[in-house]
Amino acid sequence: MSDTIDLLEAIGKNAALRHAPTEELAEVLSEANASEALLAAVRQGDSSLLSAELGHHPLRVNHDYHTGGNEDEEQPDGEPGEESPGEAPDSLLG
Amino acid sequence: MTAPSLPNDAPRGSLACVGLGMTLGSHLTPLARSHIEQADVVFAALAHGAAEMWLQRMHPDVRSLQPYYKEGKSRQKTYREWVDLMMTEVRAGKRVCAVFYGHPGIFAWSPRTAIEQARAEGHVAHMEPGISAEDCLYADLGIDPGRFGCQHFEASQLLFYERKIDPCGYLVLWQVALVGDWSLTRFETGPAYRKVLVDVLSADYPLDHDIIIYRAATLPIEKPRVRRIRLGELPDITLTGEDTVVLPPAARLKPNLAVRQRLQALDEACALA
Numbered sequence: 001m002s003d004t005i006d007l008l009e010a011i012g013k014n015a016a017l018r019h020a021p022t023e024e025l026a027e028v029l030s031e032a033n034a035s036e037a038l039l040a041a042v043r044q045g046d047s048s049l050l051s052a053e054l055g056h057h058p059l060r061v062n063h064d065y066h067t068g069g070n071e072d073e074e075q076p077d078g079e080p081g082e083e084s085p086g087e088a089p090d091s092l093l094g
Numbered sequence: 095m096t097a098p099s100l101p102n103d104a105p106r107g108s109l110a111c112v113g114l115g116m117t118l119g120s121h122l123t124p125l126a127r128s129h130i131e132q133a134d135v136v137f138a139a140l141a142h143g144a145a146e147m148w149l150q151r152m153h154p155d156v157r158s159l160q161p162y163y164k165e166g167k168s169r170q171k172t173y174r175e176w177v178d179l180m181m182t183e184v185r186a187g188k189r190v191c192a193v194f195y196g197h198p199g200i201f202a203w204s205p206r207t208a209i210e211q212a213r214a215e216g217h218v219a220h221m222e223p224g225i226s227a228e229d230c231l232y233a234d235l236g237i238d239p240g241r242f243g244c245q246h247f248e249a250s251q252l253l254f255y256e257r258k259i260d261p262c263g264y265l266v267l268w269q270v271a272l273v274g275d276w277s278l279t280r281f282e283t284g285p286a287y288r289k290v291l292v293d294v295l296s297a298d299y300p301l302d303h304d305i306i307i308y309r310a311a312t313l314p315i316e317k318p319r320v321r322r323i324r325l326g327e328l329p330d331i332t333l334t335g336e337d338t339v340v341l342p343p344a345a346r347l348k349p350n351l352a353v354r355q356r357l358q359a360l361d362e363a364c365a366l367a
Contacts, residue, residue, distance in 0.1 A: 005147050012119015012314035025315070038315070047313045054144055 002033045004053060107184035109212045110191045111198040111205035113224015116310045118145050121225040126193075127152065129222060133191035135183045139176070139202070141195040141336070142312045149193060169278045176204040177211060184212050184219075195312075197226035201248070201268060228266070230310035231338060234318040237264055242343050249273040249339070252294055261298045262348070265341040267291075271333045281335060288329040299344045301326035306340040307333070 007029065011017045017025060026042050037053035040046075110129040115121020130136055130152045139159040140146050150156045159179070162172045183190045192198070198205040199221050212219035228246070232239065243263030249270040251257060259265060267273075272280055274287035292301070302324050309319040323331060328339070 005144060005151065008144060008314055009119040009148060009151075012117055018120060018314050042315050045317070047316050050144065050313075054147065 001035050004035050004038050004050070007032060007034055007038060107187045107212075107217050108189050109180060109184050109208060109217060109219040110189075110222060111209060111220075112191060112193055112222040113197045113226070114140060114145060114149070114193050114195050115225040116141075116196055116227055116230050116312060117225075117314055117316075118142070118148055118312065119314050123222065123224070126222045126224060129191045130193060132189065134188040135190050137176070137180055137190070137192040139192070139194045139204075144313060145195065153191075165281070166279050173204045173207075177208045180204075180208045181211055181215075184208075184217050185215070194224070197224045197229075199223070200226045200228065227310050227338060230318065231266070231308055231340070234310065234320065235306060235308060235340065237340070239264065242347065249291055250275065253290060259295070259298045261341075261344040262346065263343055267339040267341070269335065270328075270339045271335050271337060282333075285329040288333070292325060292328050295325060295341070299325055299341060303341065303344050306342070307331065308338045308340055309334075309336045312336075 011025070017028060020028070022042060022045065026039060029039055029042060035053055037050050041049040110133070112126035112129050113121075113123075114126070115123075130149070133153065134155070136149065136153045136156045137159055138146055138149055138156050140149065146156065146158055146160075157179070159176050162175050163169070164172075180190055180192055192205060192208065194202050194205060205221060209219040209221060231237065237244070243260065244266060245260060245263060246266045246268065247257065249267040250273050252259075252267070253274050254276065270288065270291065271282050273291050274283050304322055305325050305328070307319075307321040307323065311318050319337075321331070325341070
């Protein structure tokens with residue numbers, strides 16, 4: 001069986017595979033001896049089916065705290081929302 | 095802050111904060127990969143477990159920052175811990191690479207803060223951009239922010255502060271799933287909070303205004319997720335931290351006749367000169 005992470009990387013950087021129709025991609029993966037979980041995820045359009053194989057959980061995606069902060073500790077970044085106009089853009093859009 | 099004095103021959107730690115992009119295998123730049131491969135230590139704050147596993151193929155010492163999140167724990171505390179973890183290794187003389195999903199400078203407090211801190215202590219530190227959710231949004235939804243203009247807000251900011259929305263342009267709202275969470279301890283709020291957001295937006299948009307719920311592909315076997323609903327339905331749908339809300343323009347651009355006349359006069363004066 002081929003390594004799923006290697007196959008995902010290969011798909012991600014291949015223009016023909018990245019946007020291939022579902023059946024076409026599934027056929028290529030089947031020929032590449034992909035895992036049943038990866039094949040099922042592709043065929044059913046449900047990447048959560050990979051969880052059984054990879055054993056991962058959804059990760060937190062909020063890596064900032066621009067607005068909020070009602071806790072006792074001192075704010076390291078100043079009071080959110082009170083930056084001067086010249087300082088605000090990088091905290092909003094980067 | 096005074097930089098700690100180091101012997102001349104001491105190794106000086108450095109910090110590079112890089113973006114992995116949004117889609118595994120598709121977006122990592124050659125330079126970001128080089129930073130990862132040349133680092134002594136790699137920290138990771140990514141959006142998918144598969145992306146962490148992919149990163150581990152590039153470096154033998156990848157340390158996930160995800161375990162520092164905890165339900166009920168202030169994210170402010172978590173992000174400070176992240177900065178401390180990075181800086182401890184930098185101060186120890188290591189070449190540190192911190193990898194964030196998307197762009198490391200967008201909606202990410204700790205990379206910016208760690209870079210500032212490292213520089214203040216005399217270390218080399220910089221940021222390498224990555225393909226962000228915003229970049230993917232423009233491509234997948236066919237939006238050109240230059241056409242009508244485009245405002246971006248963390249959704250909570252529209253509730254906590256008085257902001258001016260321009261309904262002639264696009265409005266992009268980030269982190270709507272946890273809108274209104276002042277405590278920084280929750281990862282979702284819920285329909286009642288989103289109803290408050292809708293009430294605020296209804297000052298500028300009709301409740302039947304068509305809006306878009308967008309999520310970029312994180313795995314290359316996924317397609318971007320695009321849902322079209324009406325503004326008034328926003329409280330009732332399922333929403334996660336990955337979802338972004340886009341409000342297309344609700345009003346036509348209004349010609350500024352006074353300024354146009356002024357410019358016309360300038361044009362005429364130039365033509366006569």
